[in-house]
Structure formats: structure tokens, C-alpha cells
Amino acid sequence: MTREKTFLWYLNHADGTVPWQPEYRVPPSLDHLRGVAAEIDRLGYYGVLCTAREPIALVSATRALRFLIPEYPGVKPPALMAEQAQVFDHYSDGRLIINQVNGADPVLARYGRFEGKDERYRVSAEYWATVRAMYGDDTAAVDGDYFRAGPQYKPAIAGPRQHRLPIWGTGASPAGLAHAAEVLDVYLSFLAQPDALAKTFDAARAAAAAAGRDLPCGVLASVIVRDTDDEAWAHFEWQLARTDPVEMARLADRNLRSFGFGGLDEITSDDPQVQARIDALRAGRLPGRAELEFAPGLASGLTTWTSGEPPFDIAGKGSGNYLIGSPRTVAATIERLSEQVGADHWILSGWPLAAEARRFAEQVIPLLSRELAPR
Structure with missing residues (x-):
């Protein structure tokens, strides 16, 4: 039986035919981002992983597109994060998803966070529990191990409110898996060797099952689709x-x-x-x-997921790995990998962003509901 899948695309300021090379990059602008977001929405994608700095400015260009927005836990006070989430959902009719990013020491030091890797997961668990409570209009004071806040005496922000603020993210170490089981609604990993990826997803699902939860999994990858493999x-x-x-x-x-x-x-x-x-x-x-x-059909390549x-x-992180081939080849690869590793969500990128999203939506997605055996 074919595994049901959702597809998201990538949205970032760096766009063009070879966006990691400045001379092939489209000049960044809000108008360009809004145009790309509108096209991805029109094509019927479930959402975008949006690393643009002003995602709320893109909401009015779309109607149904969900926005998966990266956030470092602890960089913003929990009350501010909750209020921003409420505002985003108010304007988007409840289309926000948080991409919880554990981060690296040099990046977080820039924002004044100096916890070690394992401690960051403990910080994150407390942070998102606090944010979710405040997002749901809990007004109680907070006195945790990492965060303190007075009672939330403020008018509730009107508008649509999700039952539970959805959080997607990663984490393959023992501390990361425990955090995933407690916090995440979808567990993500970059595309890797299929056997290694299956092992990672199995470990995440086992940790969640031990905590009495189900944990869907998603793959991040880049893609190049053309009429033929060559x-x-x-x-x-x-x-x-x-x-x-x-x-x-x-x-x-x-x-x-x-x-x-x-x-x-x-x-x-x-x-x-x-x-x-x-x-x-x-x-x-x-x-x-x-x-x-x-x-x-799988290769290590270059990407703009993160600088x-x-x-x-x-370094074994898989961030630039690609699906490459004809529509039929790419569809068959996704179908095979989805079953082999247990992937429910695919977050894809390709350049130029709108053009490659169009190719994939029009040429690959329709094949995923059909027989994919070679002719």
C-alpha cells in the first residue's frame, strides 16, 4: 500500500539558478519572495520551510500554505514567542508550524546563549512547554529551571488558535531523541544513506513509543527533475x-x-x-x-539550507543531498524511500525555487498515486 505523504517546499532569500554563487543569484526582495510563496501555494504544497526574515509579510500572498518557521529555543522570551505565534496564526488563519532548531555553539553565542548541546535540549523542552501554555492563554506565572516570568496580565490576542502549537525538529543523540519524544510533533532528518536514515527514524519512533506517543517523520532533501535522467x-x-x-x-x-x-x-x-x-x-x-x-538517483550536492x-x-550531516532524475525516477525513489525509512513528510528545495517547485508539483506528485514499476 502506498504511504500517504505531504510535500513542503523551501523559501529563502537566496534564489537563482546557482544561488550559492552571487553572480547567479536573483537580487533579494520582498516582492520576489511573495511571488514565490504565491506560486508554491497555487501549486498545492502543504507548506514551506521559510527561512526568510519576515515570514508574516508573506501570509497575505497565500491562502492555504503553512509556514514552517525556524526558531532557536530561548533566544526570545517565552511570552514574546507565544505572542508572535498568536499574531501569526491570527493573520494566517492558523497556518504556523515551528521548526525547533537546536543550533550550534557559534550561532547561539551570537544571541547570548551558551548552554552545551545536551543542556540545550533541556532548555528547549522547558521553553516549548512554557510557550505552548502561554500560546493557549495560560496566565500563570512561570518559575522553571531556565525561565521565569510574571503572570500574563494582558488581553488575549483575538483570532484563530490551534489546539496545540505544532513543533517539528531534529535531534539524533540520546538527549535529542528524548527531547523529540517529549516535544516534537514531526521528527525531521536530512536525506542520508537509506539504511542510516531508517535507523535514525526507528530510534525516534521508539523513543516516542516509550513515552506513549506516535511520531511521524520527515525528510529534507533537494531535487532536480528533468524530462530524462540524463x-x-x-x-x-x-x-x-x-x-x-x-x-x-x-x-x-x-x-x-x-x-x-x-x-x-x-x-x-x-x-x-x-x-x-x-x-x-x-x-x-x-x-x-x-x-x-x-x-x-541520490547525490551529495550544494544547497542554501543553511550557511x-x-x-x-x-561531515555525515546530509544537508546537501539530492534526488535526481526524470519524473518517473524521482517519484519511484521517493516511493521506495518512504516505505523503507517510514517517511510521512518531504521538505524539498531546488533552484530557481518557483521553477523547480513547479516541475516537481506538475510532473512528480501526480505519479505518486500511480503504479511506478518500470515500463
């Missing part, structure tokens, strides 16, 4: 050919150090294919398809 791979290689290898090596070194892996000249991998990617960057060139395609990830997957 055309899709040609576009993937076209983007690589327009990418500056020296800049990618610099970014890889900076980002690896920020995550505590050591620099590009220090990192090694037991996976020969991943080591070949590292060697290529060290030598001042970009890895090619042989070093990037890790399974049929904090190393270019390509050289």
Missing part, C-alpha cells in the same frame, strides 16, 4: 561547473571548524567516496558525479 544529471553538473571550488573549500574549512570537526586539512572519513570529496576540495577542485552519487553546513556531505 538531462537531470546534466543540470546537476551544470551547476557544479559554475561553482567556485576555492570558495567551497574555504566554506568547508570554516564550517567544519565551527562544528568542532577540525579543518578541511584535518578531517578524514572511513567512507572512500566521502574521502574522495574531501581530497578534491583540498586539491582545489570540486568533486564530480562519481564522488557525489551515493545511490541510484553553517559544510559544502557537500563531508
Whole structure:
């Protein structure tokens, strides 16, 4: 039986044919973002992972699109976060989803948060419990381990209110899995080797089951769809050919150090294919398809999910992994992976954002309700 799936798209200021290269980027503007949001809404996507700075300004350009908005727990006071969520739902008719981001030390230090990784999960659990209570108009004072607040003496913000503020997120360490079981409504992971991804999702579902909960899972991936497999791979290689290898090596070194892996000249991998990617960057060139395609129709590539990830997957985080192929190939890959790993949601990106979203919606999604066996 085909597993039911929902599809979300990515929405970010960085757009264009090769958005990680400034010369191929569309000049960022609110009008451009509103146009992309309206097109994604028209195409019928469930929502967008929106990393734009002003998501509430995009609501009026859409009618049904949900907005999955990243938030670092603790950066905003719980009362402010709850009020902002209420306002967003008031204007959007209840279309807000929180993307809980655990964050990295250098990023959070910029916002004045200095907890270690495991403690951040404890902070997050208390934070979102407090935010959810305030979002539901609980007026009691708060006296927790990490957050304190006086009674919430204020008029309730009128408008639609969700029964429970939905929170999606990640976390694969033991502390992260315990946090997921307690806090999250959907567990997310970047696309990875299918066996490894299945193991991650199984661990998240087991932690939730031990807490008496079900936990749907979702995959984040990029996608290139063209009429044939060869055309899709040609576009993937076209983007690589327009990418500056020296800049990618610099970014890889900076980002690896920020995550505590050591620099590009220090990192090694037991996976020969991943080591070949590292060697290529060290030598001042970009890895090619042989070093990037890790399974049929799946490859490590470049993305703008976050500026904090190393270019390509050289640290085992999977943030730039792609689905590549014809509509039939990509649909079959999604169907197979959804069953193999138990994925209920797919959050996808591709560039230019609106054009690739249109290809996927019009050419791939209709195939997912049909027989996908090769002809």
C-alpha cells in the first residue's frame, strides 16, 4: 500500500539558478519572495520551510500554505514567542508550524546563549512547554529551571488558535531523541544513506513509543527533475561547473571548524567516496558525479539550507543531498524511500525555487498515486 505523504517546499532569500554563487543569484526582495510563496501555494504544497526574515509579510500572498518557521529555543522570551505565534496564526488563519532548531555553539553565542548541546535540549523542552501554555492563554506565572516570568496580565490576542502549537525538529543523540519524544510533533532528518536514515527514524519512533506517543517523520532533501535522467544529471553538473571550488573549500574549512570537526586539512572519513570529496576540495577542485552519487538517483550536492553546513556531505550531516532524475525516477525513489525509512513528510528545495517547485508539483506528485514499476 502506498504511504500517504505531504510535500513542503523551501523559501529563502537566496534564489537563482546557482544561488550559492552571487553572480547567479536573483537580487533579494520582498516582492520576489511573495511571488514565490504565491506560486508554491497555487501549486498545492502543504507548506514551506521559510527561512526568510519576515515570514508574516508573506501570509497575505497565500491562502492555504503553512509556514514552517525556524526558531532557536530561548533566544526570545517565552511570552514574546507565544505572542508572535498568536499574531501569526491570527493573520494566517492558523497556518504556523515551528521548526525547533537546536543550533550550534557559534550561532547561539551570537544571541547570548551558551548552554552545551545536551543542556540545550533541556532548555528547549522547558521553553516549548512554557510557550505552548502561554500560546493557549495560560496566565500563570512561570518559575522553571531556565525561565521565569510574571503572570500574563494582558488581553488575549483575538483570532484563530490551534489546539496545540505544532513543533517539528531534529535531534539524533540520546538527549535529542528524548527531547523529540517529549516535544516534537514531526521528527525531521536530512536525506542520508537509506539504511542510516531508517535507523535514525526507528530510534525516534521508539523513543516516542516509550513515552506513549506516535511520531511521524520527515525528510529534507533537494531535487532536480528533468524530462530524462540524463538531462537531470546534466543540470546537476551544470551547476557544479559554475561553482567556485576555492570558495567551497574555504566554506568547508570554516564550517567544519565551527562544528568542532577540525579543518578541511584535518578531517578524514572511513567512507572512500566521502574521502574522495574531501581530497578534491583540498586539491582545489570540486568533486564530480562519481564522488557525489551515493545511490541510484541520490547525490551529495550544494544547497542554501543553511550557511553553517559544510559544502557537500563531508561531515555525515546530509544537508546537501539530492534526488535526481526524470519524473518517473524521482517519484519511484521517493516511493521506495518512504516505505523503507517510514517517511510521512518531504521538505524539498531546488533552484530557481518557483521553477523547480513547479516541475516537481506538475510532473512528480501526480505519479505518486500511480503504479511506478518500470515500463
